[in-house]
Amino acid sequence: MTTPQPLLEIRNLEKRFELDRGFLETLKFRGGKFVREKRAVHAVNNISLQVAPGEALCVVGESGCGKSTVARLIAGLLNPSAGEIHYDGQRIDNRSRRTLMPLRKKMQMIFQNPYASLNPRMTIQQALEEPVRYHNPSLSRGELRDKVAEVMRAVGVDPSWSSRYPHEFSGGQRQRIAIARALTVDPEFIIADEPISALDVSIQAQVLNLMLEAKDQRGLTYLFITHDLSVVQHFGTKVAVLYLGSVCELSDTATLFENPKHPYTRALLSAVPQLKDDHPNHIRLRGEIPTPINMPKGCPFESRCAHANSRCSAEQPRPIQQPDGSLVACHAVEEERLDG
Amino acid sequence: MSLLSVRDLSVKFAMRDNTVTALNQISFDLAKGERLGIVGESGAGKSITGFALMNLLSRPGFIDSGKIMFLGDDIVQMPEAKMRNIRGNKMAMIFQDPMVTLNPVLTIGQQMVETLMAHRKLSKAEAEQIAIVKLREVYIPSPEDRLEQYPHELSGGMRQRIVIAIALLLDPQLIIADEPTTALDVTIQADIMELLLELCQSNKVGLILITHDLGVVSQMTERTLVMYAGRIIEAGRTREIINDPQHPYTQGLINALPQQTKPGQRLKQIPGSMPSLTAIPKGCPFSPRCEFVKDRCHTEAPETVQYANVEVACHEVNRLHTDKAEEIKA
Numbered sequence: 109m110t111t112p113q114p115l116l117e118i119r120n121l122e123k124r125f126e127l128d129r130g131f132l133e134t135l136k137f138r139g140g141k142f143v144r145e146k147r148a149v150h151a152v153n154n155i156s157l158q159v160a161p162g163e164a165l166c167v168v169g170e171s172g173c174g175k176s177t178v179a180r181l182i183a184g185l186l187n188p189s190a191g192e193i194h195y196d197g198q199r200i201d202n203r204s205r206r207t208l209m210p211l212r213k214k215m216q217m218i219f220q221n222p223y224a225s226l227n228p229r230m231t232i233q234q235a236l237e238e239p240v241r242y243h244n245p246s247l248s249r250g251e252l253r254d255k256v257a258e259v260m261r262a263v264g265v266d267p268s269w270s271s272r273y274p275h276e277f278s279g280g281q282r283q284r285i286a287i288a289r290a291l292t293v294d295p296e297f298i299i300a301d302e303p304i305s306a307l308d309v310s311i312q313a314q315v316l317n318l319m320l321e322a323k324d325q326r327g328l329t330y331l332f333i334t335h336d337l338s339v340v341q342h343f344g345t346k347v348a349v350l351y352l353g354s355v356c357e358l359s360d361t362a363t364l365f366e367n368p369k370h371p372y373t374r375a376l377l378s379a380v381p382q383l384k385d386d387h388p389n390h391i392r393l394r395g396e397i398p399t400p401i402n403m404p405k406g407c408p409f410e411s412r413c414a415h416a417n418s419r420c421s422a423e424q425p426r427p428i429q430q431p432d433g434s435l436v437a438c439h440a441v442e443e444e445r446l447d448g
Numbered sequence: 449m450s451l452l453s454v455r456d457l458s459v460k461f462a463m464r465d466n467t468v469t470a471l472n473q474i475s476f477d478l479a480k481g482e483r484l485g486i487v488g489e490s491g492a493g494k495s496i497t498g499f500a501l502m503n504l505l506s507r508p509g510f511i512d513s514g515k516i517m518f519l520g521d522d523i524v525q526m527p528e529a530k531m532r533n534i535r536g537n538k539m540a541m542i543f544q545d546p547m548v549t550l551n552p553v554l555t556i557g558q559q560m561v562e563t564l565m566a567h568r569k570l571s572k573a574e575a576e577q578i579a580i581v582k583l584r585e586v587y588i589p590s591p592e593d594r595l596e597q598y599p600h601e602l603s604g605g606m607r608q609r610i611v612i613a614i615a616l617l618l619d620p621q622l623i624i625a626d627e628p629t630t631a632l633d634v635t636i637q638a639d640i641m642e643l644l645l646e647l648c649q650s651n652k653v654g655l656i657l658i659t660h661d662l663g664v665v666s667q668m669t670e671r672t673l674v675m676y677a678g679r680i681i682e683a684g685r686t687r688e689i690i691n692d693p694q695h696p697y698t699q700g701l702i703n704a705l706p707q708q709t710k711p712g713q714r715l716k717q718i719p720g721s722m723p724s725l726t727a728i729p730k731g732c733p734f735s736p737r738c739e740f741v742k743d744r745c746h747t748e749a750p751e752t753v754q755y756a757n758v759e760v761a762c763h764e765v766n767r768l769h770t771d772k773a774e775e776i777k778a
């Protein structure tokens with residue numbers, strides 16, 4: 109099997125958020141003496157991923173499992189606690205903001221809330237012009253105007269509305285404009301953090317179509333974060349399932365939906381309400397979700413897993429390559445004690 | 449006798465210099481123990497319907513006309529004191545955000561005991577016992593300990609289960625759940641939905657489930673209302689509506705779902721977006737987005753008619769059907 113050189117590669121990425129900042133906050137009285145104890149949120153734990161050019165990697169998982177943190181680390185909005193991020197063969201996690209400038213143009217981020225991506229005090233013309241001018245300072249006013257009009261048409265928004273402000277547009281239009289803004293600088297890579305979650309079904313389709321078009325026509329590469337598995341199945345070429353900051357399964361989209369292996373992936377797929385199925389067969393998860401502050405020693409999913417045993421509570425499972433190419437981090441899968 | 453019977457209910461909002469119509473003459477019935485879904489996009493009037501049924505509309509919203517018969521009495525005409533009693537005892541509402549119901553400065557036990565003692569002659573110890581039973585019914589682990597906890601000490605899923613337990617405290621006959629799981633993860637959503645379904649079935653509680661998720665409606669309800677711009681545009685058995693929708697908007701909603709298109713293919717989108725209340729088009733409110741639109745759609749509001757097992761408000765139901773018949777022949 110020949111794997112193309114990945115556009116993005118993450119190696120052993122970690123992110124901890126310290127909870128106690130001050131020195132006094134960290135002092136705890138234990139066993140008759142003061143000890144210094146720092147608590148931290150373990151948001152991302154030892155994640156390794158690769159995204160090849162033209163691929164759409166979808167990241168799924170429960171709220172708080174670290175999806176947005178991964179996105180923000182890649183976009184350079186957060187610094188990792190450990191690990192490496194490589195883009196197009198270059199390491200990018202340890203570089204200054206200034207040396208990353210040329211890269212900013214290649215990598216664009218779209219947020220869940222279209223308000224977060226658009227400045228409410230800028231007209232659409234200004235919002236769309238800004239990144240173009242920034243990255244191409246030599247363009248004339250006329251050329252700028254043409255470029256903006258072209259981009260607006262491409263996302264189905266009438267260019268004659270360019271002097272309007274974001275609040276004058278519907279949620280779907282705003283999100284399409286935010287995507288248009290990301291596309292103005294001809295990026296190679298788009299990080300989209302739940303770009304359609306806040307939108308209605310009919311509007312979701314409009315935005316998803318736009319992103320699909322950009323993928324097909326411009327060969328864009330995506331890291332797409334969502335919690336909607338039907339969107340994953342439609343849009344993703346690969347899927348990473350996260351649980352408490354760790355990857356539990358990484359697979360081709362088709363393989364994942366046909367043959368999910370990790371117990372959490374199976375529970376997740378079974379929980380999706382189906383349109384036409386009268387007898388859903390949902391796998392009930394019992395037990396409490398641990399917080400990323402008190403990370404369990406063994407498998408992060410152990411407290412809710414029906415297949416857990418003593419090894420699971422003692423030892424954290426490593427991702428292991430399966431015959432069909434997927435990576436699965438589960439002792440039971442490794443020991444072949446799960447059916448199917 | 450039906451549990452609930454809504455007739456020509458209209459709700460308006462008083463704006464600075466005019467009024468806008470948020471609900472336009474909606475009518476529907478709910479039998480005892482029946483489960484009804486209300487679907488539609490943001491701004492369709494789903495929540496306003498829920499609030500109107502509870503008589504909880506706050507200014508500038510008001511019920512302009514119509515009847516809401518609940519167990520034989522009209523809620524629209526009911527004095528507030530009697531309504532308050534019904535709201536606690538016979539009807540309960542569950543909101544998307546559990547903190548609308550929960551008081552952050554009281555423990556779970558205090559809130560449950562207070563609610564019980566306000567409506568029933570019970571001692572504190574008796575009320576606590578009932579609270580524990582209800583918490584156990586919603587699968588809250590170690591319910592005795594939970595009584596001592598504050599809402600912020602619990603996860604979102606657990607908070608919502610506690611809200612359901614509170615809604616069930618006084619054995620209501622109707623639960624109105626407004627997007628009860630929208631803020632939660634799918635695995636937790638599935639747990640909560642299963643729980644609601646179980647409780648409604650075993651206690652014969654009527655359920656009105658408001659959601660924009662057609663999958664949820666399909667699994668939870670027997671009948672469905674589809675709303676658009678403050679109107680019910682299609683109503684019928686959930687199965688019929690999902691499998692064979694008649695209104696162009698319902699068809700569009702279902703067709704736009706990613707699972708209706710092959711992976712990677714262009715999704716079938718509905719052009720445009722829902723109008724705001726101040727700019728609802730004349731005639732059929734869906735006309736600017738409808739692919740079957742005809743001249744009279746711009747001038748005449750469509751009546752609701754019975755068609756192919758559902759009730760539909762569309763001038764062109766017949767035409768749609770003829771098209772289909774031709775498709776099958778071809």
Ligand SMILES: Nc1ncnc2c1ncn2[C@@H]1O[C@H](COP(=O)(O)OP(=O)(O)OP(=O)(O)O)[C@@H](O)[C@H]1O
Binds near residue numbers: 170335
């Ligand atoms: N700045 C921060 N300081 C402390 N903790 C943080 C910070 N940002 C995120 N976290 C924590 O890190 C964990 C992962 O958060 P993240 O936002 O990445 O989750 P997510 O998967 O995107 O969730 P959602 O689906 O709710 O958006 C959570 O427990 C969160 O509370």
Ligand SMILES: Nc1ncnc2c1ncn2[C@@H]1O[C@H](COP(=O)(O)OP(=O)(O)OP(=O)(O)O)[C@@H](O)[C@H]1O
Binds near residue numbers: 488492495507660724
């Ligand atoms: N206080 C208010 N004043 C004026 N208009 C209002 C007010 N509250 C709601 N509306 C309008 O009433 C309409 C129906 O609102 P409603 O909250 O019922 O929508 P919904 O179907 O529940 O939508 P969502 O899916 O977003 O919850 C919307 O157009 C909304 O803007």
Ligand code: SF4
Binds near residue numbers: 409440
């Ligand atoms: S490692 Fe053990 S606890 Fe973790 S998912 Fe596999 S079986 Fe379950």
Ligand code: SF4
Binds near residue numbers: 732735741762765
């Ligand atoms: S009445 Fe006309 S515009 Fe409205 S849904 Fe039917 S065909 Fe479309």
Ligand SMILES: [Mg+2]
Binds near residue numbers: 175176177
């Ligand atoms: Mg997030």
Ligand SMILES: [Mg+2]
Binds near residue numbers: 495626
């Ligand atoms: Mg609502």
